[in-house]
Amino acid sequence: MVNILDKKTLYDTVSQLELETEVMLKRLSSFRSTIGELVEQNAALQIENEHLRSRLAEIEKDGSIEQAESGMTKSRMNLEKLYEDGFHVCNMFYGSRRVDDEPCAFCLDVIYGERER
Numbered sequence: 001m002v003n004i005l006d007k008k009t010l011y012d013t014v015s016q017l018e019l020e021t022e023v024m025l026k027r028l029s030s031f032r033s034t035i036g037e038l039v040e041q042n043a044a045l046q047i048e049n050e051h052l053r054s055r056l057a058e059i060e061k062d063g064s065i066e067q068a069e070s071g072m073t074k075s076r077m078n079l080e081k082l083y084e085d086g087f088h089v090c091n092m093f094y095g096s097r098r099v100d101d102e103p104c105a106f107c108l109d110v111i112y113g114e115r116e117r
């Protein structure tokens with residue numbers, strides 16, 4: 001095999017593969033950052049949706065703000081779930097990822113605070 005495929009060709013082939021791999025790596029890394037942005041955008045939209053839902057329930061004022069056994073509104077429970085999934089739900093960092101699941105006092109206030117939002 002090595003006799004047929006001379007060393008020069010072998011070397012060129014490996015160099016070509018190396019180049020293609022580098023290009024592929026760059027594309028992968030760009031995909032990853034795009035996906036990261038989409039994931040954060042999605043979280044921000046979910047938060048906005050929950051705020052709108054709770055505002056709507058407030059406006060309708062027919063007592064239809066659903067309360068679970070825990071005493072939390074459904075909207076707050078959804079925000080709590082997002083927070084536990086690793087996203088900020090506070091107005092400061094809205095929808096961005098919590099680095100290493102660091103706790104955030106602003107988020108906790110949004111979820112567990114006294115004031116109904």
Ligand SMILES: [Zn+2]
Nearest residue numbers: 088090104107
């Ligand atoms: Zn936060």
